[in-house]
Amino acid sequence: MSQIEIAQIIDQIKQEIAVDASGCGKASIRATARLANIDATGLVRSLKTAVDNSRSKLVEKLICKGFEAVEILGWSQSGIPDIAVAAILHYYGYEAGKRCTTQAKFACEAFESIGVRAWIQDLLGWTKPATSTKTAMTQIQLLAAIAQQMAQQEQYLLEQQQQQTQILARLKAVEVEQDRVNTPCGHKYSVVGFANLQGLEISVKEAGAKGRKASALCRKQGIEIERIHDPRFGKVGLYPESVLIEVFSTGQN
Known part of the structure; x- marks a missing residue:
């Protein structure tokens, strides 16, 4: 959920919010539910428990905020007061357990910074009579700055x-290269490379002879011989470690 999506939702519910002459704002059940990304029917059902013996946790929270049970029950017709909208967003953003929504959390974070009442006032063009000639930043400008x-x-x-993705891609490339040179028979080496690894001196003639033996063993075992570029010989074969061990052991016996 991005700030662009929040702005789109605000534009969609603009017709379902109102502000009176004193600046108190109200939002419909549907508008409040859209802001919190919850089911409007479920919200109505939760608010109706205000007059039941077993109240919902949301209603308990609203009553603790100072709202009367009868008042809460009438919100489905009269609209939800701006302060209650803020409480509902906070509830579904942080306190509703598995019913919490990311959208409610984002909306709550943005609106808590300036107040839902100020947001509704400015969105609908309500302005308090000026008491100063100084031009202050409007609440919508504050909301825009927060956004x-x-x-x-x-x-x-x-x-x-993106940086993490690039790092993972590089690690994957390393893993692919490791898989390329590893087989169930062990690592792959050229004849000269394997000799150097073992601390053995080998002539070009000996390397050629052992390479032919290694190639023969690979063909016999059905192992594909990989060829790589070599600055001295043009191309040389890469052979499994197990094959080279056998070739060099045979040569020493």
Whole structure:
């Protein structure tokens, strides 16, 4: 869920929010549910427990915030007060357990910084009578600034993910190369490379002879011989370690 998606949702629910002359905002059940990314019917069902003996955890939270049970019950017709909207977003962002949504958390983080009431006021063009000639930053501008900061954080995380992907790709390339030179018979070496690894001196003639023996053993065992470029010989074969051990052991006997 990105800030762009949050902005799109806000635009979609704009017709379902209102602000009165005193600046108090309200949002419909559907608008609040869209902000929290929850089912509107489920939200209504939860709020209706306000007059039941067994209240939902959300209703208990709202009552602790100072709302009356009868008042909560009427929100499906009258709309949800802005302060209650903030409480509902916080509940579904952090307190609803497995029903928590990432969208509610993002919306809560953004709106808590400036207040849902101020956001609704500015979104609908409500302004408090000016008491100063100084021009202050509007609440929407504050929200935009917060959204920009969150977008920058998202970009930073994206860059970190890209770097991690590049590192993983390099590690994968190393693993592929290791798999290429490893077989069930062991590592693969050229004749000269294996001799150097064993601390043995070998002439070009001996290397050629042992290479032919190694090739014959590979063909006999059905092992494919890999060829690589060599600055001295043009191309040389790579043979499994087990084959080269047999070739060199035979030569010493």
